[in-house]
Amino acid sequence: xxxxxxxxxxxxxxxxxxxxxxxxxxxxxxxxxxxxxxxxxxxxxxxxxxxxxxxxxxxxxxxxxxxxxxxxxxxxxxxxxxxxxxxxxxxxxxxxxxxxxxxxxxxxxxxxxxxxxxxxxxxxxxxxxxxxxxxxxxxxxxxxxxxxxxxxxxxxxxxxxxxxxxxxxxxxxxxxxxxxxxxxxxxxxxxxxxxxxxxxxxxxxxxxxxxxxxxxxxxxxxxxxxxxxxxxxxxxxxxxxxx
Ligand code: URA
Numbered sequence: 001x002x003x004x005x006x007x008x009x010x011x012x013x014x015x016x017x018x019x020x021x022x023x024x025x026x027x028x029x030x031x032x033x034x035x036x037x038x039x040x041x042x043x044x045x046x047x048x049x050x051x052x053x054x055x056x057x058x059x060x061x062x063x064x065x066x067x068x069x070x071x072x073x074x075x076x077x078x079x080x081x082x083x084x085x086x087x088x089x090x091x092x093x094x095x096x097x098x099x100x101x102x103x104x105x106x107x108x109x110x111x112x113x114x115x116x117x118x119x120x121x122x123x124x125x126x127x128x129x130x131x132x133x134x135x136x137x138x139x140x141x142x143x144x145x146x147x148x149x150x151x152x153x154x155x156x157x158x159x160x161x162x163x164x165x166x167x168x169x170x171x172x173x174x175x176x177x178x179x180x181x182x183x184x185x186x187x188x189x190x191x192x193x194x195x196x197x198x199x200x201x202x203x204x205x206x207x208x209x210x211x212x213x214x215x216x217x218x219x220x221x222x223x224x225x226x227x228x229x230x231x232x233x234x235x236x237x238x239x240x241x242x243x
Pocket of ligand 1: 097098099100101104109110111112113115116138214
């Protein structure tokens with residue numbers, strides 16, 4: 001792990017850059033919910049200068065073809081294939097991970113390795129199933145070499161694809177699995193321990209932050225906290241559906 005990665009793991013930023021200055025309605029803001037503690041977004045400076053790929057207005061087929069051919073960042077260099085996402089395109093639930101690993105790069109589907117098995121178990125624990133009212137995507141669509149954490153400029157380059165997926169899906173609830181997914185969605189520095197158990201917001205869509213399954217495989221005691229998060233997200237969805 002290099003110095004920058006070590007600092008990021010320790011939460012010693014600021015290494016996160018905004019994609020662009022947010023519109024007033026895009027600033028991370030808590031959703032009013034009686035059971036949720038609320039958060040506000042700390043100021044993050046210096047918009048990153050990137051030219052987003054033109055995903056706006058694309059349908060699923062065009063988006064899939066564009067992602068498959070994408071060369072917007074260096075992650076394209078070592079990938080076998082880009083991994084757009086999988087699941088029910090009418091899903092109420094959107095789970096967002098970090099990026100494909102070796103198994104996903106091979107198969108072209110998110111979360112098919114060990115972390116994916118745990119994710120499937122987590123879904124089953126709240127009566128959900130991959131592909132059934134659930135869509136699974138990632139913050140970056142190409143495998144970072146050696147499964148390293150994606151760099152902020154890589155998640156920024158890939159953001160328009162996730163943004164378009166969210167527009168097409170219109171999920172009721174987004175679950176951010178781990179820090180890169182949470183930071184990509186919420187556009188702010190995130191520490192999972194401090195962000196879990198609260199409702200955040202991407203535009204008008206509630207977002208729940210929880211641990212990445214790969215982290216849980218390495219930190220078994222935190223599975224108890226992940227269970228609390230599962231209960232919280234299930235309750236949140238029930239409340240959203242009840243209107
Ligand atoms: N980890 C992720 O974040 N995404 C995957 O698709 C697989 C492992």
